[in-house]
Amino acid sequence: MMTFTExxxxxxxxxxxxxxxxxxxxxxxxxIEKQVIWRWENMWYVGIGSFLLSFAWxxxxxxxxxxxxxxxxxxxNMSSSIQRIFSRRRYKIPAMVAAAMAVxxxxxxxxxxxxxxxxxxxxxxxxxxxxxxxxxxAGLLDLGYVxxxxxxxxxxxxLNHHFGIGFWTVxxxxxxxxxxxxxxxxxxxxxxxxxxxxxxxxxxxEIIRLILENWNEFSYGxxxxxxxxxxxxxxxxxxxxxxxxYMYFLMIGMVCFTIFVVNRLQNSRIGRAWIALREDEIACQxxxxxxxxxxxxxFALGATxxxxxxxxxxxxxxxxxxxxxxxxxxxxxxSIVVLGGMGSIPGVIIAALFLILxxxxxxxxxxxxxxxxxAIMVIMMVFRPQGIIxxxxxxxxxxxxxx
Amino acid sequence: MLKVNGLSTYYGNIxxxxxxxxxxxxxxxxxxxxxxxxxxTTTLMSISGIVPPRQGEIFFLNKPIHTMSPDKIVSQGxxxxxxxxxxxxxxxxxxxxxxxxxxxxxxxNIKKDMAYIWDLFPILSQRRHQAGxxxxxxxxxxxxxxxxxxxxxxxxxxxxxxxGLAPLIVKQIFEIIKKINAENNTTIFLVEQNANMALKIxxxxxxxxxGVITMSDSSRNLxxxxxxxxxxxxx
Numbered sequence: 001m002m003t004f005t006e007x008x009x010x011x012x013x014x015x016x017x018x019x020x021x022x023x024x025x026x027x028x029x030x031x032i033e034k035q036v037i038w039r040w041e042n043m044w045y046v047g048i049g050s051f052l053l054s055f056a057w058x059x060x061x062x063x064x065x066x067x068x069x070x071x072x073x074x075x076x077n078m079s080s081s082i083q084r085i086f087s088r089r090r091y092k093i094p095a096m097v098a099a100a101m102a103v104x105x106x107x108x109x110x111x112x113x114x115x116x117x118x119x120x121x122x123x124x125x126x127x128x129x130x131x132x133x134x135x136x137x138a139g140l141l142d143l144g145y146v147x148x149x150x151x152x153x154x155x156x157x158x159l160n161h162h163f164g165i166g167f168w169t170v171x172x173x174x175x176x177x178x179x180x181x182x183x184x185x186x187x188x189x190x191x192x193x194x195x196x197x198x199x200x201x202x203x204x205x206e207i208i209r210l211i212l213e214n215w216n217e218f219s220y221g222x223x224x225x226x227x228x229x230x231x232x233x234x235x236x237x238x239x240x241x242x243x244x245x246y247m248y249f250l251m252i253g254m255v256c257f258t259i260f261v262v263n264r265l266q267n268s269r270i271g272r273a274w275i276a277l278r279e280d281e282i283a284c285q286x287x288x289x290x291x292x293x294x295x296x297x298x299f300a301l302g303a304t305x306x307x308x309x310x311x312x313x314x315x316x317x318x319x320x321x322x323x324x325x326x327x328x329x330x331x332x333x334x335s336i337v338v339l340g341g342m343g344s345i346p347g348v349i350i351a352a353l354f355l356i357l358x359x360x361x362x363x364x365x366x367x368x369x370x371x372x373x374x375a376i377m378v379i380m381m382v383f384r385p386q387g388i389i390x391x392x393x394x395x396x397x398x399x400x401x402x403x
Numbered sequence: 404m405l406k407v408n409g410l411s412t413y414y415g416n417i418x419x420x421x422x423x424x425x426x427x428x429x430x431x432x433x434x435x436x437x438x439x440x441x442x443x444t445t446t447l448m449s450i451s452g453i454v455p456p457r458q459g460e461i462f463f464l465n466k467p468i469h470t471m472s473p474d475k476i477v478s479q480g481x482x483x484x485x486x487x488x489x490x491x492x493x494x495x496x497x498x499x500x501x502x503x504x505x506x507x508x509x510x511x512n513i514k515k516d517m518a519y520i521w522d523l524f525p526i527l528s529q530r531r532h533q534a535g536x537x538x539x540x541x542x543x544x545x546x547x548x549x550x551x552x553x554x555x556x557x558x559x560x561x562x563x564x565x566x567g568l569a570p571l572i573v574k575q576i577f578e579i580i581k582k583i584n585a586e587n588n589t590t591i592f593l594v595e596q597n598a599n600m601a602l603k604i605x606x607x608x609x610x611x612x613x614g615v616i617t618m619s620d621s622s623r624n625l626x627x628x629x630x631x632x633x634x635x636x637x638x
Contacts, residue, residue, distance in 0.1 A: 269505065276491045276502050283489035285453050288477025288506045288554060 006058065014051035021046050064383060103252055107245045115244050119316060121356040122251040123309050128336040128348040129258045130305025135334065136343035136391075137271060138298035139278030141198040143330055144185075144205025148178040148303040150212060150325035152310020157225040157320050158218075167231035167315050171308055178307020179300040186299035190292055205330055212322040224321025231315050247316055254312065258305060259345060265301070266345075274298050275343075339380055341387020350388055404429040404590055405450070405481075405558060410459035410469075412442075412449045419445045421614045423459070427558070427592060432584050434593040434601040434622065436635055437611035443594040444486050446611070447560045450592075451483045452476045463558070478506050482556035486563050486594075488547040492536025496527055499535050499546055503553030513553070520549045523579060541572035548576070552583065558590045559583070565597045573597065577604050598635035602626050610635070 025042040029035075107115045127149065134142045152174035159165040159173070189200045212219045219225075233246055265271045273294050277284050285291060314320050332355065340351030359369050380387075405427040412420040420442050427433050435443050448454040450461055452473040461469040468476050482503075491499050500520060504513045521528035524545045530538060535546060544564055551559060561580065565573040581604050584591050595601035602608055602622040610618040610631060618625065625631050 269501065272494060272498055272502060273505065275494060279491045279493060280489050282453060283485055283491065284502075285473040286451060286477070286483040286485050286489075287502050287550065288474045288482075289502070290472070290474040 006055070009058070010051050010054045013054040014047045017050035018043050018047045060383065107248045112241050112244045115248050117357060117360045119244070119248050119251050121353050122248075122255050123313060123316075124333065124336060124356045125255050125349050125352040126251075126258050126305055126309045126312075127333045128340065128352045129255075129262050129345065130302050130309070131333050131337050132302075132340075132343065132345070132348050133262065133265065133274075133305075134298055134302035135337050136348075137266065137278070138274040138295065140295065140298060141194065142201045142299075142302070143198050143327070143334065144201035144203070144208075145302070145306055145333055146325045146327070146329040147185075147205040147208035148181055148306035149310040149313070149329065150208050150322070151181050151303075152178050152307035153314040153320045153324070154212065154219060154225075154310075155307070156311040156314040157228050160228050160314075161225050164229075167229070167311070171311050174311035175304040175308040178303040178305075178310070181307075182300040182303030183296055185303075186296045190295050202327070202330075205325075205327060209322050209325050212325070219322075222321055222323070224319060224323075226319045228314050228318045228320070230318060251312065254308070255349075259349075262345060266343075270294070270297060335377060339377070339387060341390050343391040344387060344389050347387050347389035347391075354388075404464060405592070406460075406462040407446075407450070408460040408462070410446070410449060410456050410461065412445050412454060412456045414445075414454075419614055420449065420456070423614075423616055425609055425616065425619070427590060429557075429590055430584070430588050431607065432580070432591045432593060432605045434595055434605035434608045435611055436595055436598040436601055436608060438634075439596070440613075441611040442614040443611055444562055445614075447483060447562050447592070447594055450476075451481060451560060453483075474506065477554060480555075480557035481560065482551040482554040482558075483560040484547045484551045484562060484564065487566060488540075488543045490535040490538075490543050490546050490550065492534060494535055495532050496535060496538070496546060497531045499550050500553050503550035506554065512555075516553055516555065520552065523582070524549060541568050541576070544568060544572075544576060545579075548579070548583075552589075556589060558592060561591060561593045563594055563596060565595065565600065573600060580604060598631070599626075 022043070025046055026039050028037040028039060030037060106118065110118075127145070131142065131145050134140050134145070155174045155177050156167070156170045159170050160167075185201070185204050189197055192200055213222055215221070230243055231247070231250060238246055273284070273289050276287075277289065277291065277294055281291060284294075313324070317324075336351045336355055337348055339355065340347030340349070355373075359366075359373070362369060362372070365372070405425075407423055407425045410420055410423040411418060423442075423446060425433075425435075435446060437443050445454060449456045449469075452468070452471055452475075456469055459469065460467060463476075463479055463481060466479065468479060468481070471479070491502065494502065497517070500517055501513075504516070507513055521531075526542055527545055527549060530542065535543065538546060544566075548561070548564065551561075564576050564580070568576070577600055580591060580593070583589050593601055593605060602625055605622045608620065608622045608625045609616050610625070618628070618631070620628070626636070
């Protein structure tokens with residue numbers, strides 16, 4: 001409804017925006033010629049743009065709240081129909097076959113640049129699925145996940161640099177070391193919950209990064225480690241594009257393995273114990289669930305995937321330094337989990353591909369990338385807080401009485 | 404079976420239980436009644452180890468359990484139905500029951516026990532694939548009791564099973580409690596506000612006030628006791 005108050009509200013919003021952006025959008029000071037240029041036309045753009053946007057915003061917000069969530073249900077139906085396709089046998093097999101074909105053909109159809117960014121995206125799928133165990137299932141907000149990623153990467157970097165140990169030996173080792181650090185972090189923070197846990201994990205992430213940055217004798221500081229060897233294939237020498245394709249299929253294999261394990265974990269007793277622990281700690285204790293051990297396994301298992309992803313990252317880029325392991329990375333992985341839908345495997349995969357591939361294809365707008373990213377996050381959280389694909393667990397179906 | 408000796412429990416600096424002693428024999432239904440804030444729930448929490456006592460001893464089957472962690476205590480055969488039901492809302496009914504059997508790995512017997520539960524509460528069997536949070540209050544209470552039973556306890560600690568339920572449902576639940584006690588010889592420790600109902604099904608009762616046990620007698624005597632009548636039965 002276009003009532004007068006609506007228009008007035010939007011008008012005031014646009015006035016406010018015009019006032020806020022006045023110094024940056026309108027005034028330009030040319031210091032060389034000592035001139036002030038007034039660009040009044042920009043003010044009009046800002047005014048009209050914010051007027052329309054605030055109008056649309058309020059319209060959609062109201063539509064969401066009113067009318068039995070029609071708009072929302074539409075999206076919900078869409079995502080649940082995706083799930084239904086995958087749950088129905090008749091569609092499941094062709095869909096799987098089509099997906100597998102696309103995955104296999106991809107590196108031969110696309111050029112090596114495309115394949116390369118796909119590898120990065122797949123790495124984030126793996127990281128997202130790992131963090132999904134900690135945040136989505138066990139409900140422990142971990143803001144320092146990148147620390148385990150760094151542990152894995154430096155495990156391979158250092159072992160390869162000093163002792164020349166190959167990729168395949170270090171891959172499980174990196175996972176194990178990630179798990180070890182997960183337990184190390186887990187022990188002191190187990191009694192914490194919610195916000196407090198988030199702060200402590202954030203601190204842990206920064207500690208690891210700062211150690212790597214400043215302990216020159218150990219990690220070569222900000223200059224990092226270069227010339228890390230790529231993964232080997234039975235000693236066969238691969239061409240440049242062959243190496244990328246090999247990396248791609250290796251990553252596909254790892255992602256499949258991750259999906260398999262996470263899926264099994266989710267439906268196992270320990271997975272259910274994580275969900276139960278997230279929901280009610282006292283009830284869990286009354287059921288005889290060891291709070292400490294269950295939380296520790298969640299932390300350790302989540303960290304294992306980060307450790308392995310770290311090893312792969314080091315092998316892919318052949319160069320690592322602490323700048324790759326900033327808080328931004330943790331935030332990115334967390335965004336993938338939240339955007340995809342906490343605890344939902346297909347959601348996390350789609351969100352990872354979306355969040356990593358989109359910025360690459362939007363290189364033309366690279367200046368506004370983070371702005372767009374922020375806007376998408378805000379819009380998602382307001383209009384669809386349960387994520388792209390909500391967990392199946394939350395949707396239950398009544399079995400209709402047969403008559 | 405259960406022996407509590409000079410138990411004192413604190414929340415920070417506040418002493419909640421003051422030198423509590425009580426005894427439960429095998430196969431009994433024992434009830435602990437008292438006003439709000441008397442320390443009934445804390446007593447249960449101390450026995451199950453979730454709020455460990457600062458002083459005193461608890462023996463279960465002649466084993467000291469006051470130093471054990473909650474999961475060890477459950478594995479000894481004590482299982483608790485916490486106050487306010489506390490079922491897992493996003494897990495299905497069947498999954499909730501499976502969480503109750505968390506420490507057990509004998510799949511065959513778990514299946515048998517689950518079938519027993521479906522017998523005991525047919526309504527739960529109809530709702531077995533439904534999320535726990537979508538059940539009504541009475542059904543949730545049934546689920547909470549069933550979940551505790553899945554651990555095959557020798558001693559079942561029940562914390563206010565009548566909380567927020569309609570009188571008819573309360574009656575039904577108390578019938579089931581009696582049935583569980585009679586059929587499986589499960590010892591039951593019942594904490595209740597609803598003193599009248601609790602004393603009717605229990606063999607013995609304890610009365611608690613401000614963290615101290617003030618009376619202990621057979622429930623028949625307690626039902627006739629003038630002080631109890633006035634304070635808890637509203638007669």
